[in-house]
Amino acid sequence: MNIEPPSQTVKNPPEQFVGDVWVDVVAAPHDDDQRMSVAIVKFAPGARTAWHSHARGQYLRVTQGIARFGTRDGQIIEVRPGQTLYTPPGQDHWHAAAHGTFMEHIAMLEAGDDPSGTTIWKEHITDADYEGTPRR
Template identity: 35%
Template sequence: MRIVRQSDRGPGEQRMTVTGQVWFEPVLPATDGTTMANVTFSPGARTFWHSHEGGQVLQIVSGRGLICSDGGEPEEIRAGDVVWIPAGERHWHGAAADSPMTHLAISLGTTHWAEEVV
């Protein structure tokens, strides 16, 4: 068992694998290949293409956004939605053009980052 106190989580950060303003706030530091973070996207901001070794769960906490799997069309996601992305599925996610969005991201295994979404 491991209890992670808020004071132990460390500061949030910006990353170079996003377009626009995106803030990552750790909830659970990497533990047994699992990470958890609250991720807040400014309107229109999104991740680069990426995939997860063991999959990813997103719980949309506030706002509206978009998610897209490679070869598919972007789909709207909004507060209250939960998304399961299977292991190895290449995808991106972010805020709608007219709304910020925050989601809790639970990532399993290594995240493989790719190019910017165009």
């Protein structure tokens, strides 16, 4: 056993995010047969990801603020602290902080068979995608 060394907070790249978004890696694979990654991701108010999907799906546990998650069919779900959202493998989606609030979530996912395909990044979402009405 060992205590993992702390990682530096990294600002996510503008090619994949709009607004200020930071990530702190909590856990990453040590060996080739390990797949799990965990990170704490912090979004400034209104900040958002681009469209993307994950080879093996993803769990997102909201710890602060209000998160907005959207899918290609126009569905938007707002998630609050203590709730966990599951996105299935291959589903295009985005996540964001609601207006007026910082949002933090814990992202948990497994690497794909080809690690370069674990997350497939696509185009930025539109303001209309972000502004849609959430499902109640």
